Amino acid sequence: MNHSGAESDQRAAVHVTKDKNGIDQVLLRNPRGASALVSLHGGQVLSWKTDHDEELLFTSSKAIFKPPSAVRGGISICFPQFGTRGLLEKHGFARNKIWAIDENPPPLHPNDSNGKAFVDLLLKPSDEDLKNWPHSFEFRLRVSLAEDGYLTMISRIRNINCKPFSFSFAYRSYFSIADISEVRIEGLETLDYLDNLCEKERFTEQGDALTFESEVDRVYLSSSGAIAVFDHEKKRTFTIRKEGLPDVGVWNPWEKKSKSITDFGDEEYKKMLCIDGAAVEKKITIKPGEEWRGRLEICVVPST
Numbered sequence: 569m570n571h572s573g574a575e576s577d578q579r580a581a582v583h584v585t586k587d588k589n590g591i592d593q594v595l596l597r598n599p600r601g602a603s604a605l606v607s608l609h610g611g612q613v614l615s616w617k618t619d620h621d622e623e624l625l626f627t628s629s630k631a632i633f634k635p636p637s638a639v640r641g642g643i644s645i646c647f648p649q650f651g652t653r654g655l656l657e658k659h660g661f662a663r664n665k666i667w668a669i670d671e672n673p674p675p676l677h678p679n680d681s682n683g684k685a686f687v688d689l690l691l692k693p694s695d696e697d698l699k700n701w702p703h704s705f706e707f708r709l710r711v712s713l714a715e716d717g718y719l720t721m722i723s724r725i726r727n728i729n730c731k732p733f734s735f736s737f738a739y740r741s742y743f744s745i746a747d748i749s750e751v752r753i754e755g756l757e758t759l760d761y762l763d764n765l766c767e768k769e770r771f772t773e774q775g776d777a778l779t780f781e782s783e784v785d786r787v788y789l790s791s792s793g794a795i796a797v798f799d800h801e802k803k804r805t806f807t808i809r810k811e812g813l814p815d816v817g818v819w820n821p822w823e824k825k826s827k828s829i830t831d832f833g834d835e836e837y838k839k840m841l842c843i844d845g846a847a848v849e850k851k852i853t854i855k856p857g858e859e860w861r862g863r864l865e866i867c868v869v870p871s872t
């Protein structure tokens with residue numbers, strides 16, 4: 569198979585199956601038994617599990633697995649728009665589309681393949697998409713699972729138009745947490761952020777670490793280092809590293825907003841936190857023939 573790999577280690581595995589709506593899903597498994605499940609619906613990562621079968625991503629018990637709506641949870645692709653910052657549907661159309669397995673992707677660096685179980689997906693705009701957003705592109709997504717359980721997503725977006733186009737982007741990532749009131753994020757302190765709850769007004773983060781006691785809907789700007797999510801109750805810490813993605817979306821709907829989201833349980837806000845590697849404030853512009861790349865790497869380590 570060219571489209572998916574388990575290179576340099578025969579025990580890493582990639583299996584394609586169908587979900588109950590007939591949509592292909594790709595199961596990546598590393599030699600130690602960690603796994604990730606990628607759906608062609610939205611190119612979305614639906615599950616990421618440790619070698620102890622512990623789920624690391626949140627998916628709502630009310631999630632709808634039928635296109636065109638994106639599944640509430642996992643890691644989805646917001647492209648070519650983030651949120652309502654534009655005329656397209658919220659968070660753009662990519663997350664609602666059926667992607668294809670990319671049989672023959674342009675090569676990536678050997679480090680992005682060796683020892684990893686991975687799959688390459690491809691999205692091209694339909695005629696309908698081109699009516700709403702008249703820019704021809706090829707969007708290649710690689711999702712890979714390393715031997716140490718790291719999950720990596722690499723997006724390559726190529727302009728195959730005859731004029732430049734601009735877009736925003738995010739990996740909307742729903743982390744599974746024990747209790748939103750108890751988690752702490754480090755890596756965002758002192759950064760400016762745009763607050764969606766205050767008409768996108770700009771503020772500066774003052775605290776040493778970010779904690780949660782009410783609805784949060786922000787985009788932190790120009791973060792260069794890693795971001796860590798400490799979950800003491802689950803005794804684990806997520807570390808998020810990114811390239812080509814200056815911004816970080818942080819979202820939790822809290823109690824009141826949760827009740828207005830049909831595919832989300834009233835109490836589920838306690839168990840999830842979205843931290844999105846993103847490019848939002850300054851749109852990415854690519855010229856004809858040019859390619860943009862955005863990389864997200866997430867790892868989880870036990871903590872005390």
Ligand SMILES: O=P(O)(O)OC[C@H]1O[C@@H](O)[C@H](O)[C@@H](O)[C@@H]1O
Pocket residue numbers: 651658659764785817819
């Ligand atoms: O329900 P969606 O489309 O997945 O979006 C979830 C939330 O995502 C946030 O980023 C938006 O600022 C919110 O307005 C939105 O409610």
